[in-house]
Amino acid sequence: MPVRHKVVVVGAGPIGLAAAIDLAQQGVEVLVLDENDRVSWGSRAICFAKRPLEIFDRLGCGDAMVEKGVVWNRGKVFFDARQVYDFDLLPEEDHKRPAFVNLQQYHLEHYLVQCLQALADAGSPVTLRGRNRVVDLQTAEHGVSLEVETPEGNYRLEADWVIACDGANSPIRAMMNLDFRGRMFEDNFLIADVIMQADFPTERWFWFDPPFNRGQSALLHKQPDGVWRIDLQLGWDIDHQLEKQPERVIKRLQAMLGETVKFELEWISIYTFQCRRMERFRHGRVLFAGDAAHQVSPFGARGANSGFQDTDNLCWKLALVIAGKAPESLLDSYDLERVQAADENILNSSRSTDFITPKSETSRLFRDAVLDLSEHYAFARPLVNSGRLSLPAIHDASPLNGPDDPGLPAKTRPGAPAVDAPTSDGWLLDRIGGGFTLMAIDCDLPDGLDLGPTPVTVVRISKNGWSALAERYLGAATSAVYLLRPDQHIAARWQAYDPAAVRTALARAMGR
Numbered sequence: 408m409p410v411r412h413k414v415v416v417v418g419a420g421p422i423g424l425a426a427a428i429d430l431a432q433q434g435v436e437v438l439v440l441d442e443n444d445r446v447s448w449g450s451r452a453i454c455f456a457k458r459p460l461e462i463f464d465r466l467g468c469g470d471a472m473v474e475k476g477v478v479w480n481r482g483k484v485f486f487d488a489r490q491v492y493d494f495d496l497l498p499e500e501d502h503k504r505p506a507f508v509n510l511q512q513y514h515l516e517h518y519l520v521q522c523l524q525a526l527a528d529a530g531s532p533v534t535l536r537g538r539n540r541v542v543d544l545q546t547a548e549h550g551v552s553l554e555v556e557t558p559e560g561n562y563r564l565e566a567d568w569v570i571a572c573d574g575a576n577s578p579i580r581a582m583m584n585l586d587f588r589g590r591m592f593e594d595n596f597l598i599a600d601v602i603m604q605a606d607f608p609t610e611r612w613f614w615f616d617p618p619f620n621r622g623q624s625a626l627l628h629k630q631p632d633g634v635w636r637i638d639l640q641l642g643w644d645i646d647h648q649l650e651k652q653p654e655r656v657i658k659r660l661q662a663m664l665g666e667t668v669k670f671e672l673e674w675i676s677i678y679t680f681q682c683r684r685m686e687r688f689r690h691g692r693v694l695f696a697g698d699a700a701h702q703v704s705p706f707g708a709r710g711a712n713s714g715f716q717d718t719d720n721l722c723w724k725l726a727l728v729i730a731g732k733a734p735e736s737l738l739d740s741y742d743l744e745r746v747q748a749a750d751e752n753i754l755n756s757s758r759s760t761d762f763i764t765p766k767s768e769t770s771r772l773f774r775d776a777v778l779d780l781s782e783h784y785a786f787a788r789p790l791v792n793s794g795r796l797s798l799p800a801i802h803d804a805s806p807l808n809g810p811d812d813p814g815l816p817a818k819t820r821p822g823a824p825a826v827d828a829p830t831s832d833g834w835l836l837d838r839i840g841g842g843f844t845l846m847a848i849d850c851d852l853p854d855g856l857d858l859g860p861t862p863v864t865v866v867r868i869s870k871n872g873w874s875a876l877a878e879r880y881l882g883a884a885t886s887a888v889y890l891l892r893p894d895q896h897i898a899a900r901w902q903a904y905d906p907a908a909v910r911t912a913l914a915r916a917m918g919r
């Protein structure tokens with residue numbers, strides 16, 4: 408008889424691993440299957456943004472990421488042979504995590520495997536099986552049946568729920584005959600990861616139309632272990648084999664870096680990209696996340712970064728549904744919220760791509776004029792688009808949002824992710840943790856609150872001496888009560904505590 412599992416995650420890429428850890432931390436039994444038995448290799452993601460770093464804190468590898476990664480906040484934009492301006496991504500102080508770290512995707516996957524293994528060793532119900540490729544999937548009203556191919560032969564298993572994290576070419580998507588709509592960009596980019604000892608600062612450098620790659624763009628990023636990522640736009644009509652030849656790549660890099668800089672090639676690849684998504688991310692008992700559900704251009708580092716926000720959004724909802732504490736329809740809010748986020752990412756990523764690679768002479772004239780102006784006039788800088796870097800989506804239209812108080816600051820309105828700030832007892836996001844939380848700032852809450860069967864952590868905070876907290880959560884108000892979801896998005900807020908209003912908002916946030 409096939410064994411039945413609560414949740415099967417297909418794909419142990421970064422997104423599948425994050426989903427499995429998240430569920431296991433909540434006590435949900437989960438099996439992860441991957442056709443490979445190793446972390447990814449080659450040139451893949453390197454830039455991880457602040458919000459995913461905050462999610463990694465909860466998953467258990469935030470410190471490892473920041474300790475190993477290269478922290479950067481500054482970027483520089485070049486046009487032709489000159490620097491036109493530079494920018495600071497996180498001008499605001501008082502956040503535990505930086506705007507970005509650069510770290511090879513294989514390091515991140517390694518940390519995630521370690522977190523998953525630690526959970527399994529401590530008795531959590533999570534298992535990872537490599538060289539287990541899903542080759543067939545049948546859905547039914549109450550579950551999913553899968554056929555898995557292994558070197559020892561095929562076997563079948565069943566699952567109450569499947570999370571498909573099987574990447575851009577998602578075999579699960581194909582098995583279910585599901586659509587994937589969007590735009591393909593007719594361009595090629597050469598990625599060279601090179602090992603060099605260079606004294607360039609730890610910044611993101613982006614070139615429009617540089618002398619060493621006329622008519623195209625280029626990007627330089629630092630990674631740990633003396634590795635640098637160089638991204639050179641090549642145009643559409645190229646000979647792939649020829650462009651990947653090491654001698655040719657070395658010539659291109661020497662033109663960019665100078666003849667005297669010594670480097671060694673680590674990886675060379677050429678990629679094209681698409682901006683597209685599935686129409687829906689929930690198909691009954693199969694839920695799609697990460698690249699399987701949506702893809703964007705790498706400009707803006709929105710691929711993996713948005714995938715972690717998918718699983719952060721999905722796993723608490725699925726855990727509540729499995730525990731019978733929330734209706735299945737709560738999962739529809741995953742679809743709604745993350746499709747909206749994917750659209751935002753696709754829009755930003757397509758706009759960046761159109762700016763970087765103008766599609767008509769008029770667009771090019773506009774772009775070059777903006778770049779020229781940006782050198783001397785600050786007003787033109789927001790128009791320069793070398794990749795608007797990944798920011799978390801705000802779910803303004805979510806059906807899970809409860810009441811708002813317009814007297815409180817807009818940045819922490821319902822639907823927004825909580826903004827970090829130092830408090831008398833450590834960083835705010837660490838104190839909020841990963842369950843429902845009622846946060847009272849300078850507001851009296853009675854002891855022994857009864858908010859119903861779902862556990863709600865109560866966090867009492869004083870703003871005294873903590874100006875960032877006051878500015879982010881109070882504005883001109885003197886007190887506030889915030890209800891936060893397990894993914895640290897704000898569900899509702901008030902200036903004073905009203906137990907009936909909190910209970911109603913909590914039920915709403917759970918889809919009841």
Ligand SMILES: Cc1cc2nc3c(=O)[nH]c(=O)nc-3n(C[C@H](O)[C@H](O)[C@H](O)COP(=O)(O)OP(=O)(O)OC[C@H]3O[C@@H](n4cnc5c(N)ncnc54)[C@H](O)[C@@H]3O)c2cc1C
Nearest residue numbers: 418420421422442452453454541573574697698710711712
């Ligand atoms: C050049 C480049 C640069 C990038 N830079 C960034 C960046 O800086 N920041 C960022 O956030 N993103 C970046 N990305 C995107 C990022 O790499 C992806 O978004 C991320 O890998 C998606 O993770 P995933 O887990 O959804 O899919 P994947 O990483 O593709 O993992 C899918 C997993 O599913 C497994 N699998 C597939 N089929 C089956 C099957 N039938 N059965 C079992 N297992 C299966 C695969 O073996 C694989 O392990 C970049 C991508 C590229 C190509």
